[in-house]
Amino acid sequence: MLEISELRKRFAGGPDAPGGKVALDGVGFSVRPGEMYGFVGANGAGKTTTMRIVMGVLQADSGSVSWDGRLLDYDARRRFGYMPEERGLYQKMRVVEQIEYFGRLHGLSAPAARKATEELMERLGVAERRNDAVQALSLGNQQRVQLAVALVHDPEVLVLDEPFSGLDPIAVDALATTLQDRCRGGVPVIFSSHQLDLVERLCDSVGIVARGRMVASGTVAELRAAESDTLRVVVRDPAPGWADGLPGTVTVNGDRHVLRVSGGDDQEVLRRAMKAGRVEHFGVEQPTLTEIFKEAVA
Numbered sequence: 001m002l003e004i005s006e007l008r009k010r011f012a013g014g015p016d017a018p019g020g021k022v023a024l025d026g027v028g029f030s031v032r033p034g035e036m037y038g039f040v041g042a043n044g045a046g047k048t049t050t051m052r053i054v055m056g057v058l059q060a061d062s063g064s065v066s067w068d069g070r071l072l073d074y075d076a077r078r079r080f081g082y083m084p085e086e087r088g089l090y091q092k093m094r095v096v097e098q099i100e101y102f103g104r105l106h107g108l109s110a111p112a113a114r115k116a117t118e119e120l121m122e123r124l125g126v127a128e129r130r131n132d133a134v135q136a137l138s139l140g141n142q143q144r145v146q147l148a149v150a151l152v153h154d155p156e157v158l159v160l161d162e163p164f165s166g167l168d169p170i171a172v173d174a175l176a177t178t179l180q181d182r183c184r185g186g187v188p189v190i191f192s193s194h195q196l197d198l199v200e201r202l203c204d205s206v207g208i209v210a211r212g213r214m215v216a217s218g219t220v221a222e223l224r225a226a227e228s229d230t231l232r233v234v235v236r237d238p239a240p241g242w243a244d245g246l247p248g249t250v251t252v253n254g255d256r257h258v259l260r261v262s263g264g265d266d267q268e269v270l271r272r273a274m275k276a277g278r279v280e281h282f283g284v285e286q287p288t289l290t291e292i293f294k295e296a297v298a
């Protein structure tokens with residue numbers, strides 16, 4: 001299990017913030033082997049800082065990170081795969097050399113690095129570009145190479161900072177399938193993302209960070225259970241003011257009025273809706289991760 005516990009980090013202040021800037025104020029969560037963990041939060045919430053501390057790029061003021069019950073050291077981190085936010089490829093190096101080089105850096109023998117590189121280039125769809133310099137690749141292909149670099153040494157843990165940003169749906173699927181395969185093989189995967197629909201689709205668990213603190217963490221089902229369901233009613237061409245006094249909000253889309261209500265008497269809502277016009281839809285909806293997120297960071 002990867003355990004991140006009570007991380008705190010304050011950056012030195014500049015003229016705008018002479019007292020320093022608290023980036024993390026007790027961030028903690030754990031990820032089991034074979035679990036895909038989505039780490040989400042608004043811009044500046046603390047995701048990159050947390051991941052950098054996990055990978056030893058930054059030092060926390062306090063708190064700890066352990067893997068399999070042992071505090072992380074250089075050797076343990078070498079067995080991790082990391083995709084940094086600022087990316088880290090050598091722009092002039094050829095794709096094949098790049099992936100092999102990182103494999104060697106993580107301790108693979110030359111033949112093992114070559115074999116893993118060939119497999120990954122095939123798998124991630126960049127084999128045809130093997131002899132191109134990274135700078136000649138599109139953003140999506142660069143990202144595939146970046147993922148290959150994170151995976152080449154068959155890492156025990158994967159830490160990926162916004163791996164899906166800027167990718168088209170085909171590239172998203174290629175990356176997602178590769179991550180799911182590693183995850184099924186028992187690797188814990190943490191990735192940050194602002195694409196909440198993707199996080200909801202892929203992740204077993206989600207952590208929401210706001211202003212350097214965890215404001216929610218758990219499976220999507222657990223996070224949903226903490227929220228109340230919403231009743232959604234669609235009425236066609238209703239009489240004006242039909243929903244006055246009902247505890248909800250109405251949005252108007254052409255001649256369709258959509259009422260969303262949390263709590264209250266659903267039968268009363270139905271009676272009012274039927275009296276007002278033709279009821280096209282009446283049903284309870286679970287909140288999406290986007291709705292849970294907005295509620296949690298408000």
Ligand SMILES: Nc1ncnc2c1ncn2[C@@H]1O[C@H](COP(=O)(O)OP(=O)(O)OP(=O)(O)O)[C@@H](O)[C@H]1O
Nearest residue numbers: 011012021023041042043044045046047048049050
């Ligand atoms: N090197 C630094 N020096 C000073 N402040 C920093 C530094 N790095 C990060 N911060 C501040 O720490 C806070 C957290 O930043 P961080 O990059 O971790 O957020 P994030 O959640 O990854 O945001 P984003 O979604 O925009 O990538 C922000 O207020 C940021 O300005």
